[in-house]
Structures are given as C-alpha cells and as structure tokens.
Amino acid sequence: MSENFYSPYSQRSTLGGCGCGKHESLAAHDAAAERERLSRGLDAETLSRDFVEAAAVRALFPNDVTRRRFLTAVGASTAMAAIASVLPLQQMQAMAEEKGPLEKTDVKIGFIPINCATPLIMADPMGFYKQQGLSPTLKKTAGWALVRDQMLNGELDASHFLAPMPLAISMGLGSAAQPMRVATIQNINGQAITLALKHKGNRDPRNWKGFKFAIPFEYSMHNFLLRYYLAEHGIDPDRDVQLRVTPPAEMIANLRAGNIDGFFGPEPFNQRAVYDGIAFIHVLSKDIWDGHPCCAFGVSEAFVAQNPNTFAALYRAILNAAAAANDPANLPAIAAAISTPNYLNQPEIVIRQALTGRYADGLGNVQNVPDRAGFDPMPWYSMATWMLTQMRRWGYVKDDVNFDALAEQIFLMTDARKHMAALGQKEAVAEPASGYKSFSVMGRPFDPAQPKAYLDGFAIKRS
Template identity: 45%
Template sequence: MAIASNKSQKWNNLSAQRGQIGDLDMMCMICGGFHMTQDHWKFLQTMPQEPVDLIDDLVKMGIYKSESLNIADTLNRAELRKALFLKMAGKGDPKRERLCNELSKAAGGFDQAFAAAFGPKSAEFFGDATKISASTRRQFLRNVAIGAALVTLSNCGRNGAQQAGPDDEVSDAVDVSELEKTDLRIGFIPITCATPIIMSEPLGFYERYGFDAEVVKMPSWAAVRDSAIAGELDAYHMLAPMPIAMTLGLGSSAFPIKLASIENINGQAITVASKYEGEINGPEDFEGFSIGVPFEYSMHNLLLRYYLATGGLDPDRDVSIQVVPPPDSVARLEVEDIDAYLMPDPFNQRAVDEGAGFIHMLTKDLWPGHPCCAFAASDEWIDANPNTFRALNKAIIDGCGYASNPDNRREIAEAISERRYLNQPVDVVESVLTGQFEDGQGNQMDVPERIDFDPYPWKSFSHWITSQLVRWDFLPEERADYDDIADDIFLTDLARELAEEIGQDAPEETFRTENLKFDEFEPDEAADYVRRQIDEYGM
C-alpha cells in the first residue's frame, strides 16, 4: 500500500509539471516518470540526429538532467553497469535488445559509452570540455545522450512475457492494496542456503511485490524457532525438517508451521579437519569423531546419519554428533573442538580458505537434488495475512528462479556477501555459487550443481524426512502418517500455482522417486524403506 500511495503522489506531482516540460513528454504508466513509453521506436525516429541537439531535447523532456553527471562522484563503473545494463539487457524483448545493441554500437560499445558518459573521470572530462576539441566534446555529449537513452529504457517495467530481472517494477499480478501487511521481518541464518531470502532485499524482489521487508540475521536455528513461536518474525528461513518437527511438537511445544517453498537444493558438504587429510576414505573412517551439525532437526543431521550407517557406524554410539551454529563451525574445527562437520556453505569452503579443513564429500553426491532449507511461516500468521503470504511466497519463488540462473550467480554473490548478510569474502561465496572451488586436497573442482535453487516442495521430500525421523527415534512410528504430514505441511500445490503465475515451469506431480547414493526411495513405501534400512545396516 505504501508503494501505491507513493506512486500516486509522484503521479500528481509530475502531472503538475507537465505544462512546463513540453508537448513531447509522455508519462510512463509503470514508473510514473517522463520518458519514452508505449512505442519507443516511433519516438526515437522523431528525435534529432545530432548528438548536441538530442541532449538539449532530452533535457527539455526531463529524461536527462545535467545533474546526472554527479553520478560519477558516487557510482563506479561496475555499479553503474549493474544498475543500468544488467537490468535491461537480455530480458526476452527483441526490440529492447536491438535498441540497446544499436545504442552501444553507436558509442563504440557499452564500455566506451559508460566510461565516457558516467565513468570515474566523466565529471572532470565534462568540466574540461571547453578546453578540448569540438569533435571530442561532441563525441562525449553523444555518449552522454546514449547513456541517457539507456537510462530511459532501464526505467521501463517489464512486458507481459518478459523474464523478470532483479529491479523490475511490482508485478502486474500483485495488487498491493490487498496486502494486509507490507512492513515485514524475515529471519535468516547467514548461509548460502538462504540466498533467495537474502538477495531479495538488495536486489529488489521484495519491493517488486509491494513489501518493505527487513531480513533479520539470526544466530542459530534454535533462535529462529524460538522467535517464530514468540511471534517476533513474520516469516522464516528454516531447515526443511523444522516445519515438520515444530508442527508435531518434536523438540519444542507444538507450533504449526507451513513449508511454503524450498530455498535451495544441494549446497552442503562434509568437511574434515586438515590433520586427517589422507585418512578419510569412507563413512567407516569417522569412528570416534566428534562431528558438528547445525541443528538436531536438519537435513544435515539426517544425511550424516544416513551416511555413517552405511559404514556400519551407529550415529548415537560410535561418533559424537554436536549441534554447532554454522557461524561457529570453522572456529570449532580450528581449535579441535570437533573433528568434522556436515554444514551448509559457505562454511565448508571457508574452512578450505582458512586452511582449517578439506571437503570430503558434497551432499549432492549423497542425494542429488536433495532439499536443504525452506521458506516457512506459521499457520497463525498465514491465516491473518493470506494475501501477504501469497505475495511474499511469490517473491521468494521469483528470487529462486533468478538465483537458479548460473549467469546471475556472481552478481548475487557480491550482493549477499556484505557484512549485514553473510559477512563473508566474495570469492568464497562465488566458489560456492558457481561450483568452481578448491577442495582443500589439492584439487580444483568444477561442479555447477554444488548448489541450486529449485523452489518446488516435492512431497516425496516430506516422506523421506519423516522416514528418517522414525528411523532415528525422533518420531514414534505410530505418529508417522506420511500422507497427512506431507499434505498438511508442504504447500506443494500453492508453490506450483505461484510459479506458473510468474512464468516458471513447475511439475504437475507431487511425488517422485528419490535416488540416493546407497538406495532408492519410493515415497509410497516409506515405512518399508525404514525397515529395509534397519535390516541392512542394523540401525
């Protein structure tokens, strides 16, 4: 509602200026600004061909203002390219792409246009324009005009089928006037699994859907759980098993939670202290180890137990599994408080970077495409804010789609590495998101699927999680109604519906066969699966 109000005020203010700007100005129905709208090509054809005359017209129209040269004082070239070029190029509109390409060619390329028009020396160059040749000054002004035209295009919102970018306007499918709440607090743990939740603040996905959202860094999963129960947060970044555990009252009082969408698939690893390099070849080699996991009700704990058992180790007897908050994990490894951990990134890569450990195994090699973290909200909050919840979930799913594109990973790494988010070196986060990394054992790896972002909450995920809660005595077998748990907690149908509304593909099926490293999981045979595991491994 706040965005709608601000746009209305902007419309009124700009409308009052209309008579002062001239007959050529046109008000954009999307952003409320004066620039070329509806038919850019027709408008361009009426523009002067001489660069200096074009500059004059752009100034008169209010599209380009001479004060914009001050941008050079606050924005470097890389920031400008991200702010202007990335949000307009390659969005699926051939006309826009052709126009951008033609403008860049006229200036000799985007680098030259931006460097001359808005680069670090542009203010100095413009200030000295009277001292240099007319041809050089004319070329500079021409490039400024081209830069202004690019700014104009970047201010336009997306067209119907156009792929979303991080700075597009609010989706046409979202009626912000219907949102029950727009100021939101969303808790997160500073790990790369939270990428869609975190990046949606700096890259504008929350704003696009009408929200003034604050992402709140939390110290541990226990703190996320407790803050959720206390009502201190609107929505949460949770480990995929947490909504099941909290709804069923495992480890806390029962507090119904819905798993709205998956944040990431894969994205974890087993990291071992450097002193054991060359000694760890399989699960049996972990006997006697102290091993960290981020939370009791986590995929990390369940996957670690699954792995250890295949080596004949009883996770409750032959090793010591400790709950370690992810931000503490590298330090605990360095001081030999733990021997290894199965943690989310970037802490596996950070251990390699610090020389504290090596990566023994990526969890995608235990279960390709396994879920890890999820976007969740309480039943109570969803009931009180149904429209807000729907739009917020859509923002997260939209963000997942953007993060799933490998071409966007470096930009995302830069955005989420900041102190207020992950507080990690950019190169470490890039190593995780791109899958180009050193493993700490002298190998340079290229594993693009090290982490990925698929928001679809397969109900087979729920069945496998529930089966392992039963296997390891977290959940009594008589309470394991697999179908009811999946249907009540995993909002698979809604996730599909929202994905389709924003143009993403989503499966029609809700279950699939899950292929793990040591076995195959058929969700309709979950109880038998547990019995087979116990029969084979004795636990």
C-alpha cells in the same frame, strides 16, 4: 459464492445441451452467463473467488454425480461453509487474485547467514520484495533454536528454516506444537562433509569410529544425511561417533581448536574452512542425494490465515528471486550482493566458489561442479515424507505417523506450483502431478508410496 452465477461446478450435461436445461449448448450457456455477469457488474475478484470455490468442490467431489447430489442436498451456501472447514478457501482465493491489497507491508523475516538463504536474502538488495509492495526487515539470527523460538513467539512473520524444522515444530518435537507451512524450498544440494586436514589420509568412513562431528541442528538435513552416510558405511551415528549441535558460524573455530574432526555444514563454512587452510571437502551433499532439499521458506499457519495477500506477495518475491538465483549468469552479482556485512559477512570469493561450483577443495585441486548448489523452490511432498522416515528411523518420532498427511499439510507444493506457473516458471509443470516423485539416496531408491518398507530395509536404526 454469487447466486445464480454459472460456475465450473454447475451441472453440465454429458449428452449435449447444458446442465440448466435452458440452452441448446454449453457455449450458449456460457455466453448467457457472461451477459449476466456484465449486466450485474461482477468484478474479477468475484470471478476468481467463484473459480476457487468451484475448484475446491471438484477436488473434494471429483465424481460429477456425487457432486451434484451433495450440492442439491445441502445448497451452495452450506456447501461452502462445510468445505471452508477443511480447506483454506480464504487463502486460496487471495492467491488466485494474486494482487489483492496487502494486509501489511512491513514484514519481519528471519535468516541464518548462510548460502542456503540466498533467495530470501538477495530479494532485499535486488528489489524483489519491493516489486511486490513489501518493506521487509531482514533479521539475522545466530542459531536455529532461536529462529524456532522467535517464530513461535510471533517475533518474526516469516523465516528461513531448515527444511525439517516446520515438520518438527508442527508435531511438537523439541518445542510447543504450532502449525507451520513450507511455502518453498530455499535451496537444493549446497552442503558438504568437511574434515580437518589431519584426516587427509583417512578418507574411509568405516575408519571413523570415535570421530566428533558438528551439525547445525537436530532437525536438519545435515543431521539426517550425515547419519545416513555413516550408517551406509557401517558406522552407528549414535554409538560409534559423537554428533554435536553447533551453530554454523562456530564450526570453523571448533575445527581449528581440535574440538571436532569435521562437520556436515552449510555454505559458506565448508568453503571458508578451505579458504582458511584448516580443512578439506570430503564429499559434497549432492553426491549423497543429488537434488536434496536443505532449507525452506516458511510461515505459521496463523500468518497465512490473517495475511493471505501478504503471504501471496512474499511467495511471488521468493519465487522470482529463486528463479534468478537458478541462472548461473546471475551468480557473481548475487555473491557480491549477499557477501556484505549486513547479510553473510564473508569474503565474496568464498560465497562465489560455493554458489558457482568452481572451487578449491583443500586437497590441492580446483573442482568444477556447476550443480554443487541449486535453488529449485518446489517443496515436493516426497521430500517431507523422506525426512519423516528418518525422524522415525532415529527415534525422534516414537510412534507410527501418517507420513503423507503430514507432508501434504505442511509442504504447500500445490500452491508453489500454481504460483510458479503464474510467474511463467517452467518448473511448475514438472512431473509427477501428485507431488510424490521418487529419488535415490546413496543408490538406495526411495518409493514415497512405501515408506514402511523403506524403513524396514535399514540395518542400523533406532525404531
């Protein structure tokens, strides 16, 4: 922090005058500070760094008296060193500067070829990465375990994740532990339970004992929402049915061969099964939890620390792409851009039906559900908290964990809100400011402040 430079955590009198005692008002103090800045040639980078440091001090010491005592006792330099040990000041400062020089421009980004990755994919052909000075290589990956392994091995700089995966990887569930960060949610809603046509007369889940379902990965919203849906209908997902981890691209072949009765999968495969005449859409995921997250855009903690400006540029590119994808007028062009062989490699009409919500349901009807899929990028902490309750419910997490601490460590909601505000995206000011918004899943309210009570309320569970 620059010495003797007035910053927002300088002492300010609450009774008039200024904290330093040399000026008759705060306005006079600020004017003097500005003259000093100009005379010393302090640049915008220095100012932004001072502001971030000031904000960090205020966040840790919101009480004015406590803050002054701390700074007086240890001095500014020692204070910054101590704060840097618990807050990522370098990354925060780089994000505040927004346009700092990129540590690297060639970035490797992984994706699974599904609609959930729309912002990440469309940002390439539609120029959103290029606008931020990035030259990405998008690497199509066959399955989620491979995505995880490539991120752990450093083969990818960033990736499309299933939203629960960064939580699982950070906790060492199913792999070696490595801290991950969720920068944005890639998509909300946009999934479905799809059943083989032979089950058109068997739509009541209470009659599904013995069914075999495909899910894309254990640490997926598909797994957790399917389990939730079955359990709410009295079906134990571990004892009454079989859940088989299957790459999305193989779900249709398994359904056609009769190896499974249905799947809870991502688009475009639900719609593709209808298009191929082998299945119908039983229920949309939005009808289970409207606004649920599905996939996320994430990086390792190490990547953020080593490439803060590149990370900020990736942030801006993905957020701008998500904003464009959330405009229904853009969806036909987006469908055309991402349906090509190098991306999703699917019929454009299938992609378009799943994105726009005007679709054939396989039961002879054309449905019109404009919010079938969405691309709200805000990574709410309470989304992560809910996922952790389900990991605990079904025994993936064996011991009690601090839900909020994990959510706030891994989901970068504050950073997303700041970047969205800087880009003029109104969603950034959505309430609540705390990041813990409530919601309901199949009519059951989830209060993120009471995760244990929520867990205790389930009749079917492992924990």
